[in-house]
Amino acid sequence: MATDAVVAVEGCGLRKVYGLDTPHPVEVLQGVDVRIRQGEFVAIIGQSGSGKTTLLNLLGALDRPTEGRIVLSGADTADLDDNGLADLRNRVVGFVFQFHYLLPEFTCLENALMPLAIRHGSAGRADAERVRGLLNRVGLADQMHKRPGQMSGGQQQRAALIRALANSPRLVLADEPTGNLDARSGREVFDLMREMTRETGVAFVMVTHDDRLAQAADRVIHVELGRAHEHSGAEE
Amino acid sequence: MRFEYAVATRHLVAGKGQTVLTVAAVAVAVTVIIFITSLIQGLQKRLVDDFIGSLPHVTVKPAERQPRSLAATGARVAGMAGTTVQETVQRRESFDDVEKLTRQLAQFAGVTAVVPAIRGQAFLVHGAKRLGVSVSGADPAKQERINALQDDMIAGRWLSLGSDEIVVGFRLADEAGVRLGDRVRLISSEGVDGVFTVAGIFDTGQNAADLGSVFATLRSAQRLFRLQGSVSSVLLKLDDPFTANEVADAVTGSLHHKTESWMREQAQFVNGLRAQSSSSAMISVFALLASAFSIAAVLIVSVIQKSKEIGILKSMGARDRQILLIFGMEGLGIALVGAAAGCGAGYLFLRMLAGVRQVARFGRTDQLFPISFDPTIFLGAAAAAVAATMVAAVLPARRAARMDPVEIIHGN
Numbered sequence: 001m002a003t004d005a006v007v008a009v010e011g012c013g014l015r016k017v018y019g020l021d022t023p024h025p026v027e028v029l030q031g032v033d034v035r036i037r038q039g040e041f042v043a044i045i046g047q048s049g050s051g052k053t054t055l056l057n058l059l060g061a062l063d064r065p066t067e068g069r070i071v072l073s074g075a076d077t078a079d080l081d082d083n084g085l086a087d088l089r090n091r092v093v094g095f096v097f098q099f100h101y102l103l104p105e106f107t108c109l110e111n112a113l114m115p116l117a118i119r120h121g122s123a124g125r126a127d128a129e130r131v132r133g134l135l136n137r138v139g140l141a142d143q144m145h146k147r148p149g150q151m152s153g154g155q156q157q158r159a160a161l162i163r164a165l166a167n168s169p170r171l172v173l174a175d176e177p178t179g180n181l182d183a184r185s186g187r188e189v190f191d192l193m194r195e196m197t198r199e200t201g202v203a204f205v206m207v208t209h210d211d212r213l214a215q216a217a218d219r220v221i222h223v224e225l226g227r228a229h230e231h232s233g234a235e236e
Numbered sequence: 237m238r239f240e241y242a243v244a245t246r247h248l249v250a251g252k253g254q255t256v257l258t259v260a261a262v263a264v265a266v267t268v269i270i271f272i273t274s275l276i277q278g279l280q281k282r283l284v285d286d287f288i289g290s291l292p293h294v295t296v297k298p299a300e301r302q303p304r305s306l307a308a309t310g311a312r313v314a315g316m317a318g319t320t321v322q323e324t325v326q327r328r329e330s331f332d333d334v335e336k337l338t339r340q341l342a343q344f345a346g347v348t349a350v351v352p353a354i355r356g357q358a359f360l361v362h363g364a365k366r367l368g369v370s371v372s373g374a375d376p377a378k379q380e381r382i383n384a385l386q387d388d389m390i391a392g393r394w395l396s397l398g399s400d401e402i403v404v405g406f407r408l409a410d411e412a413g414v415r416l417g418d419r420v421r422l423i424s425s426e427g428v429d430g431v432f433t434v435a436g437i438f439d440t441g442q443n444a445a446d447l448g449s450v451f452a453t454l455r456s457a458q459r460l461f462r463l464q465g466s467v468s469s470v471l472l473k474l475d476d477p478f479t480a481n482e483v484a485d486a487v488t489g490s491l492h493h494k495t496e497s498w499m500r501e502q503a504q505f506v507n508g509l510r511a512q513s514s515s516s517a518m519i520s521v522f523a524l525l526a527s528a529f530s531i532a533a534v535l536i537v538s539v540i541q542k543s544k545e546i547g548i549l550k551s552m553g554a555r556d557r558q559i560l561l562i563f564g565m566e567g568l569g570i571a572l573v574g575a576a577a578g579c580g581a582g583y584l585f586l587r588m589l590a591g592v593r594q595v596a597r598f599g600r601t602d603q604l605f606p607i608s609f610d611p612t613i614f615l616g617a618a619a620a621a622v623a624a625t626m627v628a629a630v631l632p633a634r635r636a637a638r639m640d641p642v643e644i645i646h647g648n
């Protein structure tokens with residue numbers, strides 16, 4: 001792994017405490033350092049409740065750390081207000097969730113173009129063409145104009161993956177993207193994610209409970225007791 | 237903007253039942269407001285026309301020259317007939333320079349007619365019948381501006397009345413056994429008497445007038461009440477009857493004459509109108525409140541239902557303001573479509589009611605519901621409903637804008 005590659009996101013000394021204004025605050029992250037580089041495919045593993053989603057949200061500028069720094073695509077998130085964070089997310093981050101969350105009132109193609117619509121009002125012709133190509137690439141050529149309700153879970157998750165890539169982001173964050181799929185379509189989606197990472201040079205971080213998928217990542221970060229330990233994966 | 241518009245319209249189209257429900261809530265409120273306001277306004281216009289139609293809006297009388305105690309006058313003549321006392325006091329005052337006063341009064345803003353007149357009491361004698369009547373003396377063409385008697389004539393003529401002629405109400409004619417062309421005697425409270433031909437008979441629909449009123453020319457009245465060349469009052473008609481108090485006060489202020497405004501004389505009636513207007517306003521307000529509450533409730537439910545969508549939109553970089561705009565536009569869409577539908581329904585409804593006829597006097601038919609089609613009522617109802625809907629939409633929209641995507645995404 002090239003250590004001099006461009007850093008997509010870096011977190012230093014990340015602490016996250018929930019419920020600070022309650023009698024029983026929970027310190028979920030107690031000082032985590034992570035660095036994700038361009039073109040890397042990183043898996044995050046850990047027990048339920050260990051703070052994987054929390055870490056992912058911090059890296060994607062969806063949430064702010066209680067303490068510590070996040071530098072995302074060269075920008076220190078502490079310097080940005082909420083609108084600044086929203087714009088940063090729009091430009092450099094793509095999220096994929098376990099429950100795809102496609103908007104049910106829009107077609108597959110319209111959903112995939114949503115990040116562009118948020119930024120520009122509507123997607124330009126060139127962008128639309130590129131996203132169409134990506135949807136073809138993941139086998140959704142005949143699903144473009146269907147509503148999410150008419151698509152299978154695997155198809156929806158592939159559409160959500162393309163939506164995360166639509167803005168040509170630096171970083172894609174996927175929280176248990178295969179957790180809601182059967183083994184076969186889970187594997188399909190995973191393979192597509194790996195391929196897209198390779199093709200687009202994006203940094204890809206995936207939270208998973210599936211050890212076999214984690215083993216196929218470039219690196220594995222194990223979140224445990226509020227800290228993160230590095231494993232290097234893909235050793236076979 | 238295109239993005240927010242697209243999401244808002246998709247939400248409205250996809251949320252069929254909810255959308256129809258909220259649009260209907262706005263439409264019903266608008267229809268109710270248009271209907272109740274138009275009906276009340278029409279009724280009031282008819283009431284006011286019927287009621288003040290026969291009244292001067294302002295009556296100008298000479299100010300009493302020196303303060304005099306009515307009680308003292310009354311005491312002196314205690315035991316005599318009450319009307320005589322009244323007349324004795326009234327007769328003292330009159331306007332001598334009628335032309336000048338007429339010119340002066342015509343200058344006041346809103347005055348549309350100035351009618352010099354004499355009002356007095358008399359006995360009408362026909363054969364053995366002797367009935368107390370109130371005599372109004374004025375130039376018929378001018379008097380017509382005050383109470384449009386011509387429309388009420390059921391026999392004979394009025395506008396070309398001669399100085400030895402009078403017109404009487406049909407009840408009075410019945411009571412006195414008088415027919416068109418008969419000659420009757422009038423004996424005034426001044427003790428003057430004269431013989432007149434009954435040239436016309438009218439039916440105003442108001443018992444008091446039909447039983448107790450006699451109209452004569454100004455000249456006849458001047459003779460009967462010993463007011464040669466002068467008049468006892470000047471009657472004013474205004475373009476807006478509801479400015480009567482202001483005009484009356486202005487006349488008193490600058491000319492120092494005594495004035496009577498119909499609004500003060502008929503305070504009960506005016507209060508009745510006010511009470512009617514405020515109950516129609518209350519009904520409108522409650523209709524708006526009911527519709528606003530139901531819209532707020534439906535929108536809050538829809539925002540909660542869509543919290544996952546809101547979370548994902550925010551994770552993709554949608555700003556709070558964009559989310560606010562989406563739900564604000566949904567409210568606006570509901571408001572505009574609902575207001576338009578309500579105006580349409582209100583119009584049809586009024587059309588229907590305006591078509592209902594009732595039988596009126598002399599075989600004529602009349603509108604049962606006097607509906608006024610006033611575009612300002614439609615615009616006002618639509619604007620009020622749009623405003624109320626937007627207020628109702630603000631709370632849900634702000635709630636949507638403030639949703640924390642982290643909590644939404646963690647919460648599954």
Ligand SMILES: Nc1ncnc2c1ncn2[C@@H]1O[C@H](COP(=O)(O)OP(=O)(O)OP(=O)(O)O)[C@@H](O)[C@H]1O
Pocket residue numbers: 018019026028046047048049050051052053054055642643646
């Ligand atoms: N908004 C919140 N307020 C309070 N506590 C929270 C909040 N979000 C998460 N937590 C707590 O923080 C801890 C870490 O949550 P997180 O969702 O990051 O875990 P996770 O590793 O993603 O778990 P899972 O594998 O079940 O998804 C949990 O104990 C959770 O209850």
Ligand SMILES: [Mg+2]
Pocket residue numbers: 052053054175
């Ligand atoms: Mg999680």
